[in-house]
Amino acid sequence: MNVSDPRITQVHTIDLRFPTSKYSIGSDAVNKDPDYSAAYCILETDGDLRGHGLTFTLGRGTELCVMAIEYLSRFVVGRRLSEITENFAAFSRQLLEDSQFRWLGPEKGVIHLAAAAVINAVWDLYSKVEGKPLWLLLADMMPAQIVSAIDFRYIDDALSPDEALEILCAAKQTMPDRLKLLRSDGYQAYTTSVGWFGFSDEKIRRLAQEALADGWTYFKLKVGGDPEDDLRRGRIVRETIGWENRLMIDANQKWGVEESIVRIRALQELQPWWMEEPTSPDDILGHARIRRETKPTRIATGEHCHNKVMFKQLMQAQAIDVCQIDSCRVAGVNENLAIILMAKKFGIPVCPHAGGVGLCEYVQHLSAFDFLYVSGTMHERVIEFVDHLHEHFVTPVDVRRGRYYMPETPGYSIEIKPDSLQTYAFPHGTYWSEELAGHLA
Numbered sequence: 001m002n003v004s005d006p007r008i009t010q011v012h013t014i015d016l017r018f019p020t021s022k023y024s025i026g027s028d029a030v031n032k033d034p035d036y037s038a039a040y041c042i043l044e045t046d047g048d049l050r051g052h053g054l055t056f057t058l059g060r061g062t063e064l065c066v067m068a069i070e071y072l073s074r075f076v077v078g079r080r081l082s083e084i085t086e087n088f089a090a091f092s093r094q095l096l097e098d099s100q101f102r103w104l105g106p107e108k109g110v111i112h113l114a115a116a117a118v119i120n121a122v123w124d125l126y127s128k129v130e131g132k133p134l135w136l137l138l139a140d141m142m143p144a145q146i147v148s149a150i151d152f153r154y155i156d157d158a159l160s161p162d163e164a165l166e167i168l169c170a171a172k173q174t175m176p177d178r179l180k181l182l183r184s185d186g187y188q189a190y191t192t193s194v195g196w197f198g199f200s201d202e203k204i205r206r207l208a209q210e211a212l213a214d215g216w217t218y219f220k221l222k223v224g225g226d227p228e229d230d231l232r233r234g235r236i237v238r239e240t241i242g243w244e245n246r247l248m249i250d251a252n253q254k255w256g257v258e259e260s261i262v263r264i265r266a267l268q269e270l271q272p273w274w275m276e277e278p279t280s281p282d283d284i285l286g287h288a289r290i291r292r293e294t295k296p297t298r299i300a301t302g303e304h305c306h307n308k309v310m311f312k313q314l315m316q317a318q319a320i321d322v323c324q325i326d327s328c329r330v331a332g333v334n335e336n337l338a339i340i341l342m343a344k345k346f347g348i349p350v351c352p353h354a355g356g357v358g359l360c361e362y363v364q365h366l367s368a369f370d371f372l373y374v375s376g377t378m379h380e381r382v383i384e385f386v387d388h389l390h391e392h393f394v395t396p397v398d399v400r401r402g403r404y405y406m407p408e409t410p411g412y413s414i415e416i417k418p419d420s421l422q423t424y425a426f427p428h429g430t431y432w433s434e435e436l437a438g439h440l441a
């Protein structure tokens, strides 16, 4: 056993589901009854440290991601950590281009979600071995090391390794002041918890009042219902938060392109800071047209954007104003490094998608990397916050008065407490066995 270079001995997987749909938590115009869930994996090693990773799902189908993680485990079991981290880009490519398996994607859907869980678990282990939170591990890496973790195939027509290196080298020089600022002042957050689709008008008003009193200044509301309902709900939030605070609206892909244009124009009275996911996440040119025809409304998307190639096209086509990376929709940290760097080149702010289960814990590290090492600014950048399920994490996010404060504990902050794994494992955990027995009775 080598403490500083553990060997991964096996991968343990868990289908984990939380019954959030009971309370309409997480509901939107399209995903009306999400049970926030995760395909979770633990990389066991020959040492004391273990790597944890998950990919976020909405309940049914999590078992498919678990199976895909089990298949991909072959690429980590038996390897020393250093064999992976010394050639990280090659490792991620190996996971993504396994012949036969690749046909199921490529680089999208269930197999890409699974790759994210495995790759993120490796980064979690790596950070723990180095004794640093992931954001600091990244900040301490040399620019060339970051570049070597990125697979530039399919994106080097938009961002070359040399350009990436130049961005990183320039930011590295001025990083110390930002590091101090990040540690002392944290990073601006916004809350989505006040405006889920299934919440009543009264609940939205009450939650917005409470959030305002708690120091929040950025709020997101779900839209995509009847036009009058959307406006009424939006007016309630505006009445409560005023016009000096910021309001974002999210349709979760509900509309077609032309419908989006009509609906966004009608919602402009709410002065949204951004309009999120108006239409299909795959429709790059559709987003570009919506953006052109609804100016000055800013268009945001990304939580369902399959991979760096699609992000590249969204940027090249001038289809988005806000880039919403997701920590496990694309293949984990490595692919997100590429997307964050591309966003810098195109001058587009990165405002990560979070919430769900574990996404807040994950993305704070990526925004910190963006601030310290890439964009160098927090201007017009916010991290999503959703106030659910943090109690299940060993190191939950520290969010106070609408700001994220960075974790100092080593790792990627994604480790879930053993009790919670036991209770919410599907279908045999204690919660689900009782719940399912109740259905049968």
Ligand SMILES: C[C@H](O)[C@@H](O)[C@@H](O)[C@H](O)C(=O)O
Pocket (backbone or CB within 6 Å): 025, 026, 027, 028, 031, 034, 058, 192, 250, 252, 303, 353, 354, 355, 356, 384
């Ligand atoms: C089903 C989920 O809760 C989504 O509604 C959620 O991720 C949302 O789009 C968001 O932006 O937070």
Ligand SMILES: [Mg+2]
Pocket (backbone or CB within 6 Å): 250, 252, 276, 277, 303, 353
């Ligand atoms: Mg969204």
